[in-house]
Amino acid sequence: MVAKIVVVTSGKGGVGKTTSSAAIGTGFALRGLKTVIIDFDVGLRNLDLVMNCERRVVYDLINVINEEATLSQALIKDKRTDGLYILPASQTRDKDALTVEGVQRVLDELSGVFDIIVCDSPAGIEKGALTAMYFADEAIIVTNPEVSSVRDSDRILGILQSKTKRAAEGREPVKEHLLITRYSPERVKKGEMLSIQDIEEILAVPLLGVIPESKSVLKASNQGLPVILDSVSVAGQAYGDAVDRFLGQEVEHRFINPSRMAIFKRMFGGE
């Protein structure tokens, strides 16, 4: 069995990489795929908090790379979702501890056991981010409808096309998916925010999903709950749709137009 390796990346920080990794990884597991999410943010790990397993971290990715622990010692089994595991990053080492050979070995070993490996990339374009994307088969580029995020995403796309293993070996390029987060249809309508079409036109990457700005995202991370498990929230549902699309289903985009209530407010001078 060869696992599919998916990197969740963005260039810019704070756009929702970890939130998206947690949600999408959980979504894969909910659909029956044996999934592991790896936190590549060495020194600034946070996936453990978002997945509510911060008190269960004993060993981490760097321990496994340095052969101070085995994979089965370092992998944390998610308590909520069957078939979901987390491999935390080290909080004390620095990014130099990530070696391409070491990561290759860990991924090879995981590949025999899992269906899908989600690599949660750190921000930036330095070693941690480059290592997280190096082995990727597919990439989810998380972008906010905002100038600096779109520009950084474009930069990351260039790196995906030139500095990954697939590029080095001249194989079929990494398959790219655009995930727009913190989208506000009301503000787009008012001309205050880049629209989906604007971003698609600039980045020219197929759209995987649009996650609307939603209070439930912060609420979920407060509780250490991947937001996809909040099936009432629009963000949770939008992540669910994105996962289905990733797995090949055709799902229509929802929550991309202003709600009726918002139109009503606008016409009659509400906020």
Added chain:
Amino acid sequence: MSLLDYFRSRLRPTSAQAAKERLQIIVAHERGGNNDEPDYLPAMRKDILEVISRYIAIEQDQVNVHFDDSSDCSILELNIALPESPTRISTTPPVVATETSES
């Protein structure tokens, strides 16, 4: 936002449009501009332009310095479009060395 504001806003270009236009320009520039070009290139470009404009009246955008880095060799390409009838800035060389011949 009231109904009146709504129609008024349709007439003015919005901030989202400005964002899109600025992004299109910078992204095109960064994609086309070779990201592997050396750090000294902008300074060198400026120096080359300075040297040329000492002799010929030339516009900044008529000098094109391009650096190409492929795996086995690097090429520095200098492309200067001369004006149709080059006007020389001065007939004497700019270095003042004529006075010293008398002794």
